[in-house]
Amino acid sequence: MNIDARGDVRALAAQVLASLLEGRGSLARLLPRAEERVEERDRGLLRELCYGGARTAPRLQLLAAKLLRKPPADREVEALILLGLYQLEYTRIPDHAAISATVNAARTLKLDRATGLINGVLRNAQRSREQLQRKLSGNPQFSSMHPAWLQQRIKAAWPDAAADIFRANNANPPMTLRVNRARVSRDDYLQQLRAAEIDASQCAISPVGITLGEARPVTELPGFAAGLVSVQDESAQLSALLLEPAEQQKVLDACAAPGGKSCHLLEQQPSIRLSALDIDEERLDRVAENLARIGGDAELICADATATDAWWDGQPFDRILLDAPCSATGVIRRNPDIKLLRREDDIAELAQLQGRILRAMWRILKPGGTLLYATCSILPAENSEVVAAFVAETEDASDNTPQLLHGEPWGEPQTAGVQLFPRPDGGDGFYYALLSKAE
Numbered sequence: 001m002n003i004d005a006r007g008d009v010r011a012l013a014a015q016v017l018a019s020l021l022e023g024r025g026s027l028a029r030l031l032p033r034a035e036e037r038v039e040e041r042d043r044g045l046l047r048e049l050c051y052g053g054a055r056t057a058p059r060l061q062l063l064a065a066k067l068l069r070k071p072p073a074d075r076e077v078e079a080l081i082l083l084g085l086y087q088l089e090y091t092r093i094p095d096h097a098a099i100s101a102t103v104n105a106a107r108t109l110k111l112d113r114a115t116g117l118i119n120g121v122l123r124n125a126q127r128s129r130e131q132l133q134r135k136l137s138g139n140p141q142f143s144s145m146h147p148a149w150l151q152q153r154i155k156a157a158w159p160d161a162a163a164d165i166f167r168a169n170n171a172n173p174p175m176t177l178r179v180n181r182a183r184v185s186r187d188d189y190l191q192q193l194r195a196a197e198i199d200a201s202q203c204a205i206s207p208v209g210i211t212l213g214e215a216r217p218v219t220e221l222p223g224f225a226a227g228l229v230s231v232q233d234e235s236a237q238l239s240a241l242l243l244e245p246a247e248q249q250k251v252l253d254a255c256a257a258p259g260g261k262s263c264h265l266l267e268q269q270p271s272i273r274l275s276a277l278d279i280d281e282e283r284l285d286r287v288a289e290n291l292a293r294i295g296g297d298a299e300l301i302c303a304d305a306t307a308t309d310a311w312w313d314g315q316p317f318d319r320i321l322l323d324a325p326c327s328a329t330g331v332i333r334r335n336p337d338i339k340l341l342r343r344e345d346d347i348a349e350l351a352q353l354q355g356r357i358l359r360a361m362w363r364i365l366k367p368g369g370t371l372l373y374a375t376c377s378i379l380p381a382e383n384s385e386v387v388a389a390f391v392a393e394t395e396d397a398s399d400n401t402p403q404l405l406h407g408e409p410w411g412e413p414q415t416a417g418v419q420l421f422p423r424p425d426g427g428d429g430f431y432y433a434l435l436s437k438a439e
């Protein structure tokens with residue numbers, strides 16, 4: 001991102017997409033910086049191009065490969081071609097405007113030498129649209145819009161659910177709220193939303209969840225600044241409900257940032273003594289901000305959870321929430337850049353890290369205590385396989401994940417734990433295993 005592309009939406013989007021293609025930064029980090037460089041009125045289009053470009057990239061890369069004799073040497077040229085194809089395929093921008101604005105963006109980025117190539121490829125795509133679609137329609141990466149390795153892993157793990165998972169991953173997620181029950185009941189808050197003419201309904205599984213009819217800025221939500229509600233996906237809301245800390249218990253949130261689940265634990269049981277730990281100092285600042293908004297209190301610890309000698313006071317915890325670092329393959333619809341940033345090799349490395357943190361947390365859990373292992377992954381290698389191996393090797397550990405919540409089934413029971421898939425109008429993909437330590 002050396003060239004200042006200020007004011008040119010497509011050039012800025014190409015810089016963001018090129019960085020993603022090179023694995024340099026995430027949308028969450030790159031987009032806000034790009035947004036600062038365009039007028040307010042252009043931010044919607046910038047966001048659409050960046051999110052849409054990442055979401056459809058695995059398909060558009062196949063299209064581009066058919067249209068190019070060899071891959072472009074420059075990442076920004078590749079990104080401009082993908083963004084041009086995105087506009088032709090998925091937006092209402094007239095073709096001629098999409099093509100000329102994309103070619104102009106190449107000039108903004110001082111890629112004048114590539115304008116002929118970009119123009120030619122996009123015009124060719126426009127002419128041979130149906131023929132290309134026909135040629136590629138049998139390709140699973142094309143139809144699923146997932147990179148080949150991930151498409152294959154999801155299909156192998158969930159042959160019956162894979163098609164629904166791909167569809168959910170490619171759809172816009174709902175905006176879901178968690179009501180702070182310490183302050184307001186869900187029914188009362190739904191009434192407040194109705195009074196503010198905001199369409200909303202209660203979630204199917206979480207008793208504190210509300211789904212909005214459409215996404216809107218949090219500043220428009222009644223009582224948001226005062227902590228009446230927080231934005232949190234419905235599946236993520238199940239962690240505090242499953243862990244169910246009792247009054248006064250000593251509780252650890254071992255991978256806490258940005259603090260959504262820490263806040264929920266305190267809303268549900270305000271008298272607990274909560275330690276919120278995370279290895280990332282910047283992200284831990286977000287925990288402090290979120291706690292301040294809901295008026296919650298916790299000891300914040302910046303440390304590697306596994307290095308317990310460095311931070312643990314020697315008093316075992318009654319409850320531990322381990323929301324482990326993972327591939328985030330259950331939240332692709334919210335973070336489509338995962339399709340570009342994750343590599344297949346990451347999965348085995350993550351599984352090792354997850355096992356290591358789990359074993360370390362077990363040592364500081366009180367006998368008779370409970371640990372909730374959670375991820376927002378839908379890959380068994382990070383979920384049931386990690387937990388089943390741990391339970392098999394650990395004499396005092398047993399899997400006590402309930403198969404019913406409030407009398408209702410809530411996910412797919414596994415050899416260990418329960419898996420949730422992303423659902424178009426419901427929660428994200430999540431995995432939970434509730435483990436008990438023998439007395």
Ligand SMILES: C[S@@+](CC[C@H](N)C(=O)[O-])C[C@H]1O[C@@H](n2cnc3c(N)ncnc32)[C@H](O)[C@@H]1O
Nearest residue numbers: 255256257258259260261279280304305323325
């Ligand atoms: C899935 S996120 C946690 C989300 C959080 N529980 C919430 O609900 O807002 C995983 C977190 O684990 C942290 N992490 C990764 N490795 C860690 C380690 N060895 N010790 C402590 N935290 C770690 C990351 O910084 C990241 O914030």
